[in-house]
Amino acid sequence: MAVDQKDRRKERIDRGIKVRSDGVYAISSWLEISYLVAPRLLFIVGLLAAPILLLPVPYWQKVLSIICIYSLLAISFDFLANYVGLVSLGGGFYIGVGAYVAALLNMKFNIPIFVTIPVATVVGAAICTVVFLPCLPLRGVYFAIVSLMFPLLAARVIEALDIFGGTDGIVGVDGFSSTWIEQYLLIIAVLAAVFFLRRMITEDVGLVFSGVKDNDQAVKASGINITKYKALGIFVASSLGCFGGAVLSHIYMWAGLSQFALDFSIIPIAATVIGGGGTLIGPVIGCLILVPVSELLRDFGTLRIAVYAIVLTLFIVYKSEGIMVYASRKYEQFERWVSI
Amino acid sequence: MEILIYGIINSVTLVLMALGFTLVYGVSRLPNFAHGALYVVAGYLTWIFMNRLGLNYGISILAALIVTCLIGAAMYQFVLIRVRGMPISEIIASYAIGLAILEGLRWGGLKGSTFTLPPFIEGSVEILGVSVDFQRILVVFIGAFMMIGLWVFVSRTRLGLALKGMAQDERAALTLGIDSDKMAVVAMALGSGLAGVAAVTLFPLGNIVVEAGYNVLIMAVAVCIVGGLGSWTGAVLAAFLIGFAQILTVVYLGAHFQVVVALIAIIITLVLRPSGLFGRQKELEERV
Numbered sequence: 001m002a003v004d005q006k007d008r009r010k011e012r013i014d015r016g017i018k019v020r021s022d023g024v025y026a027i028s029s030w031l032e033i034s035y036l037v038a039p040r041l042l043f044i045v046g047l048l049a050a051p052i053l054l055l056p057v058p059y060w061q062k063v064l065s066i067i068c069i070y071s072l073l074a075i076s077f078d079f080l081a082n083y084v085g086l087v088s089l090g091g092g093f094y095i096g097v098g099a100y101v102a103a104l105l106n107m108k109f110n111i112p113i114f115v116t117i118p119v120a121t122v123v124g125a126a127i128c129t130v131v132f133l134p135c136l137p138l139r140g141v142y143f144a145i146v147s148l149m150f151p152l153l154a155a156r157v158i159e160a161l162d163i164f165g166g167t168d169g170i171v172g173v174d175g176f177s178s179t180w181i182e183q184y185l186l187i188i189a190v191l192a193a194v195f196f197l198r199r200m201i202t203e204d205v206g207l208v209f210s211g212v213k214d215n216d217q218a219v220k221a222s223g224i225n226i227t228k229y230k231a232l233g234i235f236v237a238s239s240l241g242c243f244g245g246a247v248l249s250h251i252y253m254w255a256g257l258s259q260f261a262l263d264f265s266i267i268p269i270a271a272t273v274i275g276g277g278g279t280l281i282g283p284v285i286g287c288l289i290l291v292p293v294s295e296l297l298r299d300f301g302t303l304r305i306a307v308y309a310i311v312l313t314l315f316i317v318y319k320s321e322g323i324m325v326y327a328s329r330k331y332e333q334f335e336r337w338v339s340i
Numbered sequence: 341m342e343i344l345i346y347g348i349i350n351s352v353t354l355v356l357m358a359l360g361f362t363l364v365y366g367v368s369r370l371p372n373f374a375h376g377a378l379y380v381v382a383g384y385l386t387w388i389f390m391n392r393l394g395l396n397y398g399i400s401i402l403a404a405l406i407v408t409c410l411i412g413a414a415m416y417q418f419v420l421i422r423v424r425g426m427p428i429s430e431i432i433a434s435y436a437i438g439l440a441i442l443e444g445l446r447w448g449g450l451k452g453s454t455f456t457l458p459p460f461i462e463g464s465v466e467i468l469g470v471s472v473d474f475q476r477i478l479v480v481f482i483g484a485f486m487m488i489g490l491w492v493f494v495s496r497t498r499l500g501l502a503l504k505g506m507a508q509d510e511r512a513a514l515t516l517g518i519d520s521d522k523m524a525v526v527a528m529a530l531g532s533g534l535a536g537v538a539a540v541t542l543f544p545l546g547n548i549v550v551e552a553g554y555n556v557l558i559m560a561v562a563v564c565i566v567g568g569l570g571s572w573t574g575a576v577l578a579a580f581l582i583g584f585a586q587i588l589t590v591v592y593l594g595a596h597f598q599v600v601v602a603l604i605a606i607i608i609t610l611v612l613r614p615s616g617l618f619g620r621q622k623e624l625e626e627r628v
Contacts, residue, residue, distance in 0.1 A: 087428050134611040141371060141427045145561060146610050152558070153603040160596035266439070269432060303447040309440035316433050317422045 007340055012333045039331070043281065044191060051183040060292075061179060065251060067291045068186035069095075069244040074268035074275070074283030075193050076237035082278035083201050084233035085213030086136075087144045092151035092264035093131075094241020095248060098124040102246035103170040103255035113174050117185075117246045124242030129235045136230045148265065155260040169256025173249055186247060193240055194280050200236075209233060266305075267291070270312040276322025285324055342470050343587055349476050351583025352483035353542060355576055357556045358563035359486060360534030362575045365564065366507045368524035370420065371431055374438030375535055376557030380450075380550060381441060382408040382536030383543040387455050397458070405536040412532025413525050420528075421521060438553070446550045455548035457540065475544050482541050486534065487576065503527055555599070562602040566609045581605075 017025045017032050027033055054060045073091045081087045102120035105111045111119070135146045158164055165171070176182040200206050208229050211219040216226050249255040267290060268283065275286025290308060297304035315322070357379070364372045382404050389400030415437060423429040464473035494500035505513040506523045514520055538556070546552075562582060567574030582605055589597045 081428070135607070138610055141431060142565075142610055144428065144431060145565065146607060149558075149603045149606055153600065153607075156596070156600050156603070160594070160600060270436075273432065301447055302443040306440045306443040306447060309436040309443065312436040313419065313433050313440065316429050316436070317419055320423075320429065 008337045009340060010335055011338045012329075012335050014333055018332065043284075047187050047191060048184075050187070051180065058179075061183065063292060063295050065183055065186055065247075066295075067287050068183075068190050069248055070264075070267050070271065070291055071190050071284045071287040072186075072193060072240045072244040073264060074271040074287050075190070075197065075280055076240040077268045078272045078277055078280055078283045079197050079201075080233060080237045081272070083197075083206065083213065084209045084230060084237075085216075086147075086230060086233065087140065088147040088234075088237070089144050089265050089269065090147035090150045091241060091268050092260045092262065093147070093154060094124070094128055094238045095245035095264045096151060096154055096260035097127050097238075098242030098245025099249035099255040099259045100164055100170070100245075101127070101242070103173045103249045104164065106173050106250075107170055113176065113250055117243065117250070120246035121239050121243040124245065125235050125239035128238035128242065129231050132234050132238075133227075133231060136227050136234070151260040151262075151265060155257045158257060165256070167257060169254055169258075170249075171254055173253045173255060175253045176250055182247070182251060186244075189240075189243060190284060194284065197236075197280055205229075205232070267294070267308070270308050272322075273312055273320070274315050274322055276324030276326070279322075279324040279328070282322050282324030286322070289323075341468050343584075343591060345467060345470050345472060347580075347584040347587040349472070349480055350587050351580040352480045354559055354563050354579035354583050355487065356479070356483050356534075356538040356541060358560040358575050358579060359490065360531035360538070361560040362564045362567075362572060363490070363534060364527050364531035366572065367503050367527035368424075368506065368520075370416075370424070370524065370528075371427070371434065372528070372531060373431055373435035373557065374415065374441065375531070375560055376553035376555070377438035377441035378408055378412055378532045378535040379539045379556045380445065380548065380553040381411065382532075382539035383457065383548045383552075384445060384450060384455065386457060386540055386543075387548060390457075401540045404540065405533055408536035409529040409533040412535075413529040415532075416525050416528040421524075424524075438557070442550050442553045450548065450550055456546075457544045457548070459544040479541055479545075482537070486537060490534075490572070499526065558599065559602055562606050565606050578605075 015035075017027055017035070025032075025036060027036065050064055051061060054064060073095065076094070077088065077091060098120050101124045102116045105116045105119060106113065131150065132147070135143060138146060159167055201209065208219065208224060211224075212226050212229050212233075219226050219229075245259060248259065267287070271286030271290050272283045273286070274290065275284065276282030290311075294304045294308060297307060319326075360378075361372060361375045364370055364375075385404035385407055386400050389395045389403050390397060393400070395403065415434075419437065420430065420433060423433050459473070459475040460478055461474040464471050465477070466472075492500075494504045502513070502518045502523055503526065505516065505518055506520060506527075510520055513523075535556075543552075559582075563575055563578045566582060567576070567578030582602055585605070586598050586601050589601050
């Protein structure tokens, strides 16, 4: 929306290398290549270098792992909400399922850690998909409410039936042999998730996904089974969450009820709103900002939840596009005032 | 006999919790996820007015209700009005406000068992061999009174009819000169007031705790979804259904399962009959 101030308005022009649509560029010099590559390289190299830079402060290395787990969840939320059209508030459910599957495999069958994580990712995602299957016809608010109920329900059921260790959880899960493996596993997972999903949404599957989001009747009319695609979307998204959960249970060497907690549902959403929905990188940036802030506020107890609830409200009401969308607009466009 | 009496009491409790939520949603299609927070705020304010300012019980209840109404109206007027029509943003924004209020209160020291409200009338009475305290009987009466009062309000008064018009067809109501934003503010204030009424009636039965906010929200959502969002008859019926189901599970399975019942009710309803018991056709389109 152009700001009309008496007799001038702001004009926005794309930089010259952009051709017609997003993702197509005409490049003619190294400068222009670097212009395109620099921000992406900054993101990748920055993330990869983070554990080394944080070497003097081991506490913040741990925080980095948590950031990555939240990032995975936030990416999956962003993907589901903005590309498949399912707003899933049940991030805690994915984490919990992944954590419990990994912990059970490890404790009951003594399966080593590098088998439990991939198995928990796939099996956990399959469990999540099957559980969500009956709710897939629901839309918008109603799907959101049901998905919010699942982590609560799972925690209550485990508590009431006293299965899987009940309120104590499963204690004594194997830990990682070194923090390097733990951190690089997570960082590579985040990078892979971002770039894999970015590629996926431009493929044919991605087109169907956005069709399901924008007009599911039209997709149905072209003879495509929308439930199948929604299930596929849930599977992809929940496998990210389950992977995070499995790694989390190995980091804490414990799987318990708090892994179904509301934190895992709220922070990723807040991160997506703040970072910018629909960009896939935005959620990671949001997590990079939010999680350290909430760590700093840890001394204040529940005040930190109140703080990021307020930040979330302010962003969603006054700046709903988010940081990433705002920044890339500033980066890709010239702005100037023209007189009318 | 016990099951019948406590079932009725539990059901009316649920009705009280859900009335405000269903009123706001019915009129302005705004799922007010800060409902639970308003509930706790009303109870806490009553406590403050009584114990910190030394006011009389009745006056502090009245003052707390008025303040809660104003908070609800302000919340709509200054924040939620900007995200009207974007369902997901509405949910996230109202939920975040509720979260901020609840966790802020918890941080501010609202925990433990120091915060209690006295019952309106002490003592208990035997009904058909079951001993029931007066407060629970009052809950039933207040619940019934609120239901009837609300029904009279929406079908007999000018303002109530305007609200009903908004609920049925917003566009038509606009052409008849009903200001939809003003009505939504009124509905929000009324809904918050109803949450407040529920709070002051129910909190004397236990402590004022933050967790009550989350529980009330889950229950209100459960009742409204099972009954069909925005349908008042449906909400009352659903409250009785869930209320009795809960008492039955508590008696036969154990207290742990009480909340599980509500959650399962939501899921089953949405999966089998997405429009709820009394939802209309139009709502079905919105949902599926």
